[in-house]
Amino acid sequence: MSNGALSNEKTEEKNPSPLIYNKHKVNCTFEGDTTKNENEKAKICTVSVIYVDPDGYIKNANFIQSSVAGLGKGVMNKINGIVLHRTDSSSVEGTLTSFSKGVGTHFLIAKNGDIHQTVSLFSYTYHVGKIKSRCMEEKTCSAEESKKIKSFGWNPGKVYDHEKVKMYPERYPYNGDSVGIEVVAMHKNDGWESPTLEQTNSISKLVDIIKNIYELDDRDVYEHDKISYKMEGEGAGLYVSN
Numbered sequence: 098m099s100n101g102a103l104s105n106e107k108t109e110e111k112n113p114s115p116l117i118y119n120k121h122k123v124n125c126t127f128e129g130d131t132t133k134n135e136n137e138k139a140k141i142c143t144v145s146v147i148y149v150d151p152d153g154y155i156k157n158a159n160f161i162q163s164s165v166a167g168l169g170k171g172v173m174n175k176i177n178g179i180v181l182h183r184t185d186s187s188s189v190e191g192t193l194t195s196f197s198k199g200v201g202t203h204f205l206i207a208k209n210g211d212i213h214q215t216v217s218l219f220s221y222t223y224h225v226g227k228i229k230s231r232c233m234e235e236k237t238c239s240a241e242e243s244k245k246i247k248s249f250g251w252n253p254g255k256v257y258d259h260e261k262v263k264m265y266p267e268r269y270p271y272n273g274d275s276v277g278i279e280v281v282a283m284h285k286n287d288g289w290e291s292p293t294l295e296q297t298n299s300i301s302k303l304v305d306i307i308k309n310i311y312e313l314d315d316r317d318v319y320e321h322d323k324i325s326y327k328m329e330g331e332g333a334g335l336y337v338s339n
Contacts, residue, residue: 153217169220178270202277210295
């Protein structure tokens with residue numbers, strides 16, 4: 098499940114422009130859906146262009162707009178990463194109710210594969226929480242930095258304050274520069290539920306669209322529990338890289 102933290106996080110460069118799914122861009126003339134010339138539409142474009150509209154919602158991808166008031170916390174100028182979560186709830190409805198309390202992700206994927214967009218991609222949400230030290234997790238810290246971080250002891254707040262001033266990808270993505278995706282799934286005694294086949298297909302579709310539009314790659318896709326202090330396995334096994 099999601100949680101929040103945002104305080105003086107470092108802002109960075111802008112997103113690419115225009116925000117169009119590039120695999121379609123090479124085949125289509127982009128004017129609204131496709132082209133205003135109905136006679137030429139079939140010749141110019143055989144698909145509807147997937148794009149981010151002026152309100153920050155992905156269009157022509159068969160997503161369900163399920164906007165949650167108050168979920169967006171401020172302007173997100175640059176998307177650097179995608180963070181995968183499980184809801185620890187059994188339904189879309191229950192999760193949307195939880196999101197209405199102000200903590201949640203940009204997208205929610207139902208058991209049947211329906212993809213709900215809950216907030217604009219121009220807004221950040223509270224969904225990551227305090228990030229871990231990337232260099233400590235990946236064992237790439239200098240001796241000096243490692244010593245400094247170890248001196249914090251068990252203090253996620255201090256680690257977060259140390260990390261948030263770094264530029265991505267020196268640090269993990271945080272609330273202010275990442276897209277969150279929740280997948281409806283419960284945690285049981287033997288661990289997290291696996292995604293349904295429909296969810297797996299939808300995760301792959303959604304991640305592919307976001308990666309393409311925002312010029313990301315698989316190195317920018319993260320499991321929540323790997324980058325923040327969450328229950329082990331929360332983001333595991335949701336996305337298989339191409």
